[in-house]
Amino acid sequence: MTLAGRPPAAALVFRTLLVHGPLTRAELGRRTGLSPGAVTKVAAPLLADGWIAELGRPEGERGSGRPATPMAVRPERARFVGVKVTGDELIGVLTDLTAAPLAARRAPLASRDVDSAVRAVARLVARLRADGGAAAQAGAESPGGVHGIGVTLAGDIDARAGTVQYSPFLDWRQVPLARLVEGAAGVPAVVENDVRALTVAEQWFGAGAGLSSFALVTVGAGIGCGIAVEGRVVSGAYGVAGEAGHLPVGGDRVCTCGNTGCVEAVAATHAITEQARQATGDPELTMAAAVRRAHAGDPAVREVFARAGRALGLAMASIANLVGPQRIVISGEGVASYDLFADAVRAAFRAQAFGAAADCDLVVRPLPFEAWARGGAAVAAQRIFAP
Amino acid sequence: MTLAGRPPAAALVFRTLLVHGPLTRAELGRRTGLSPGAVTKVAAPLLADGWIAELGRPEGERGSGRPATPMAVRPERARFVGVKVTGDELIGVLTDLTAAPLAARRAPLASRDVDSAVRAVARLVARLRADGGAAAQAGAESPGGVHGIGVTLAGDIDARAGTVQYSPFLDWRQVPLARLVEGAAGVPAVVENDVRALTVAEQWFGAGAGLSSFALVTVGAGIGCGIAVEGRVVSGAYGVAGEAGHLPVGGDRVCTCGNTGCVEAVAATHAITEQARQATGDPELTMAAAVRRAHAGDPAVREVFARAGRALGLAMASIANLVGPQRIVISGEGVASYDLFADAVRAAFRAQAFGAAADCDLVVRPLPFEAWARGGAAVAAQRIFAP
Incomplete structure (x- = not known):
C-alpha cells in the first residue's frame, strides 16, 4: 500500500513530517494551511497504517491524539533498493523510507547485454534483501520488505515511461528497464537519470533538505x-x-x-x-x-x-x-x-x-557511488510520498 | 473577500477552472485528484459567492449541481488595476479577474519624488475606476469595484514585503511602495518587478497559458x-x-x-x-x-x-x-x-x-506597455487565487 488513493492532503502531511518533523498537530496545521480538524482526520489512517507515529508524550500526560503530541515519520515502515549502473559495475544500497542506507553491495557488470544486466540487478536486489534480514518487517507488503527499486544511470531517461531512451556508455536505446527489472525482481521499479536521482536524494535527505x-x-x-x-x-x-x-x-x-x-x-x-x-x-x-x-x-x-x-x-x-x-x-x-x-x-x-x-x-561534497545509488532509493520512495 | 481562509483545495479548484475551464465536476476531479464529493463541497461556497458559475445545462435537463454541468470562473467577479511605472510615464489598465483589459490610460510622471509619484498612481487608479463605470459591480467589496492594484517597475523589488529595494531609473531605495499606494488609493496594493509581472500575466493568461x-x-x-x-x-x-x-x-x-x-x-x-x-x-x-x-x-x-x-x-x-x-x-x-x-x-x-x-x-511577441501594465493586474489577481 502507498499513499496513492489517499487525498492530496495526506501526501502533504506526510511530506511535511518527512522534511520538518517531528511536529505537533498544531505545527503541522500552521505549515500545511490545514485546519486542526483536517490534520487529525488526515493523520488518523497514516497512524493506523504505521506510516507515522506519535512520539512519547511528556511525563504525566495521558491519552493520545492530543494536539501537543509530536508526530513523526516511521523510517522503518518501508524499504527500498537503489542501484546505480555504470559501464562495468552495479552499486546497490538497501535503505529505509528516508533513504538512509541499511546495507550496501557492489557487483561487476559482466556484460552490457540488456537481459544479463537485468538479471544482475535482480541478483543484487536479492542479496541486499537478504542482507536486510530474511524476515519481512512488520507492515511491509512487498516480498522481503522491499517496497520499490530505483535504478539510475547516466543518459537520456524517460522516468515517467520507465524507459532508457539512450545510454551512450551501455549503448542501450529504448530499453523499458523499469518493466524488465520489475519482472525479474518481483518488486515495483522506477528508472531515473543518475544525476537527477542524486539531486532528489540530496533535496529530500541531504545537503538540500x-x-x-x-x-x-x-x-x-x-x-x-x-x-x-x-x-x-x-x-x-x-x-x-x-x-x-x-x-x-x-x-x-x-x-x-x-x-x-x-x-x-x-x-x-x-x-x-x-x-x-x-x-x-x-x-x-x-x-x-x-x-x-x-x-x-x-x-x-x-x-x-x-x-x-x-x-x-x-x-x-x-x-x-x-x-x-x-x-x-x-x-x-x-x-x-x-x-x-x-x-x-x-x-x-x-x-x-x-x-x-x-x-x-x-x-x-564528495559523494561515493553508494550515495548515488541511494538516489535510486530516494526516487523509488518519492513515488510513495510525492506521487 | 478573497479565497484566503478557504481550504487549499478551494484555490486548487479555482486555479484549475481559471486555466482549463469550463470543466464538469467529474473533469475537475480528474485534474485535481479530489473525490467527486470533495469537488462538490469545495465548489459550493465558490458558487454561492459568485466566483464561479454553472454554465447553461443541456436542453431537457433540470436541477443544479449535476456532475455533468460545466462550471467556469466568472471574470466579472473582481476588477484589478495594473500600473507600470517608467522613468517619465505611468501606464495603467483596468482589468477583470482574468487580466482582460476593460480600460487603459497613460499619465506623465511629472516628478520622480516618491510622494508625488504615489499621488499620480492614485489619480490614475481613480480615473480608471471611473472609466470602468461609477457603479460598483455586484459582488465586489472594494470601493469602485477594484479588488487590488499591482504596481510594476524595473529594478530590485521585494514583492513579499511590497518594497522597492532599488530602482536605478527612479533612484529609489527602500521605498515601501505597496503600503504607500494602498494608503493613497484605499485599495490593497502589491508591487512586483515589471518583467516578472509580465511573465505572470503571460503564464496565466497569455502565450504561456x-x-x-x-x-x-x-x-x-x-x-x-x-x-x-x-x-x-x-x-x-x-x-x-x-x-x-x-x-x-x-x-x-x-x-x-x-x-x-x-x-x-x-x-x-x-x-x-x-x-x-x-x-x-x-x-x-x-x-x-x-x-x-x-x-x-x-x-x-x-x-x-x-x-x-x-x-x-x-x-x-x-x-x-x-x-x-x-x-x-x-x-x-x-x-x-x-x-x-x-x-x-x-x-x-x-x-x-x-x-x-x-x-x-x-x-x-510584441507587447505594448499596456500589456506590461496588465502584468501588475495579473499579480494582484494572483493574490486571490494563488495566495
Missing part, C-alpha cells in the same frame, strides 16, 4: 547538474534540464556534442587530460599524472585546471543568475582534485553572479 | 527574463532569478554591472548603439539611425545586430539547457527591429541547445 531551491553540479567524465525548485527537481518540457555541461563559456574547443565552447569541452576529465597533454607535450599523460604535476607546481598544467575551474564557476553563476538557488553543491569524482579548481571556480562565480545571486552558498 | 514551463525574454534598454516552472514564476532564494542579461557569452565589452562578457554588454540598446557608432565611426549615431543603416544593408552595422542576436540566442539556449521550458517568448521594445536579430538568434540557439532542448518553441 529544507531548502526552497537547490542545485547539484557533478564534475567528472561529464558535467552533470540537477536543479530543484520549490521542492521538485526540474525535468524540462522536452526531458532536458540541468545540462550545465553544455552552457556556453567561449573558447574554441569542440565538445562531444559537436558544438564549440561548452563547459564540458574545457572541464570534463577527458578535456582536462587532453589540454594537459597539449600543455606538457606528453601525449601519454593520464589524468592522475596531470593531477600530480599540478600538485607539484607545473604552471602550464595548473593553468589547465584553472581554466576548467573558470568554466565551472561561470556555469554555476549562470545557474544562480537564472534560477537563484539557495545553495549549489559540487560533487562527482572530479572533486577529489577540487583544490586545483577551487580558487578559479569561486573567482569566476563571484565575478559573474549578479547582485545578491552571489550570496548563493557553494558547497563541495 | 497551460504550459508546464515557460520563459519570457525582453530585449531593450536592458535584457530581462522571467522563468515559470510548474505554474510558478521562479523568484530565487536571494531575490535574483531570470537575470539572462548577465549570462556569460564572452567578448571583452564591459557590462553596466562591472563584469565583462555579459549578454547585456552586447545586446542591450545602449550596447548596440555604442557598437554601431564604433563600426561606422559616427559618434552621434542613434539607435533609430543604426536600424535604418542596417535595413539599408550596411554590413558593419548588420554585423553589430547579428552579434547581439548571437548573444541572445546563446542566452536562450542556456535557459533551455538548464530549465527546459516548453516555449520561450521574446518581447520588449527591441523586437521592433527583430528582423535584424532573428537569423543569428535562431542559429546560435540551435547550435547551443542540447538535444531535445532545441525543440523549445521560440515565439516573438
